[in-house]
Ligand code: ADP
């Protein structure tokens with residue numbers, strides 16, 4: 421029998437990988453914003469039109485890329501963030517898998533403009549379905565702008581599967597808020613269809629929360645702080661009387677990365693026991709810092725699920741930290757379950 425196995429061309433391999441990384445417009449937003457953070461930007465602008473179905477653009481003032489790097493950034497497994505397998509145990513950047521730009525460019529039309537501090541001219545690249553259509557030197561400011569157009573134009577099933585604009589926009593805002601909360605020192609701006617949604621200058625975390633969620637949060641937050649030998653927790657919890665019926669405003673960050681964890685959420689919910697009803701959910705933005713070797717963030721391409729070396733201890737420390745914050749604030753139970 422003849423041999424029948426062959427390597428797939430890059431464009432197809434990228435398109436397959438894109439299925440995991442790029443689920444919807446919000447996935448693109450997440451990847452681009454995180455790249456801008458990794459590039460040490462102090463100002464990031466997100467521009468979307470039609471909930472990202474027509475345009476998702478991120479403009480930053482970060483360190484930019486050289487001409488060669490600009491082209492390389494679209495290759496699969498191409499990254500400036502890790503080199504050795506050892507580096508996987510000490511990740512301090514948002515990215516490291518080197519597959520976001522390759523994946524996005526496989527299922528959209530991408531216009532990249534980027535310039536480093538030291539160069540007079542920057543680089544413009546137009547790439548569509550993994551194919552470079554145009555590349556030239558160009559005048560621009562230091563930093564990077566990436567515009568993603570016609571998302572999923574070559575994956576009709578994905579394009580048709582997209583939800584209504586309000587639903588897709590909600591996902592985009594969720595991603596924006598997560599990055600904005602993780603990086604309060606960075607000035608962050610969001611416009612949709614030329615309308616300004618957020619304009620948050622860089623500053624303190626408490627100010628960022630107020631910018632994102634409203635002025636009344638000022639008086640509704642309690643600071644939370646706990647430090648053990650290997651785990652540091654900071655951030656804010658909402659006062660029990662302001663708990664809501666929806667879960668939207670609950671955020672965990674581990675080494676500045678937003679993560680989803682039903683288990684750790686349960687720890688916070690448990691600390692509020694007796695102070696809120698079972699169907700109410702308190703606001704929280706809690707920041708955990710620990711040695712990166714104690715966690716594995718490489719569980720899923722989107723990196724929002726992570727594995728802790730000792731999840732039960734983390735649970736216990738969070739619960740006691742939140743309890744203590746609630747206690748020091750002297751809250752009296754606002755609900756009486758016995759009457
Ligand atoms: P990763 O972030 O995992 O390294 P990406 O595909 O997201 O992979 O990006 C590839 C590379 O392109 C990055 O490692 C980085 O060097 C470069 N890059 C991407 N976006 C930016 C940006 N906004 N500013 C500077 N460099 C960037």
Ligand code: MG
Pocket residue numbers: 451454455514515516520521
């Ligand atoms: Mg990245």
